[in-house]
Amino acid sequence: MGESIGLLKVIIVEGKRLAIRDFISSDPYVIVRVGELMEKTKVIKRCLNPVWNEELTFSIKGPVTDLKLEVFDHDRFKFDDKMGHAYLSLQPIMSASKLKRALKLSTGESETNLRKVAPNRDNCLIVDSFVTYVNGEIVQDVYLKLQDVESGELFVKLKWFDFST
Numbered sequence: 001m002g003e004s005i006g007l008l009k010v011i012i013v014e015g016k017r018l019a020i021r022d023f024i025s026s027d028p029y030v031i032v033r034v035g036e037l038m039e040k041t042k043v044i045k046r047c048l049n050p051v052w053n054e055e056l057t058f059s060i061k062g063p064v065t066d067l068k069l070e071v072f073d074h075d076r077f078k079f080d081d082k083m084g085h086a087y088l089s090l091q092p093i094m095s096a097s098k099l100k101r102a103l104k105l106s107t108g109e110s111e112t113n114l115r116k117v118a119p120n121r122d123n124c125l126i127v128d129s130f131v132t133y134v135n136g137e138i139v140q141d142v143y144l145k146l147q148d149v150e151s152g153e154l155f156v157k158l159k160w161f162d163f164s165t
Contacts, residue, residue: 011157021073021081035064043074084146086124097162
């Protein structure tokens with residue numbers, strides 16, 4: 001495959017009100033997919049409001065459109081149970097580096113909102129999300145509603161490092 005066009009860091013911060021899949025709790029973990037690439041968080045035992053604060057890094061070598069997240073309940077002796085999924089378009093954060101260059105923002109700049117992303121059918125956002133340039137980094141904080149499950153939310157931070165400049 002070709003040369004890397006950028007680096008995407010996905011920080012799985014926490015889950016809230018996740019579904020019960022064992023008797024009174026769950027043992028959740030998150031699978032993150034970006035194109036053909038896949039990474040997984042650690043399992044948090046017996047917790048419906050887990051805090052992972054786990055950073056997963058993806059070297060992006062070509063066009064990708066979506067970030068896909070799947071939450072599972074780890075089971076020792078049977079298949080892991082699904083606890084919902086969420087998705088988010090990566091286009092706003094990846095294209096923000098062009099806007100950063102056009103605005104000639106430098107590392108010393110204060111926090112600057114580059115784009116607003118509203119909840120719509122192309123994402124699972126709960127509230128508006130902003131792609132921001134802060135401390136020399138392009139970042140986006142997202143609150144996602146899990147789909148195809150009775151309850152659950154994920155808080156995720158994204159950081160994009162564009163190599164095309």
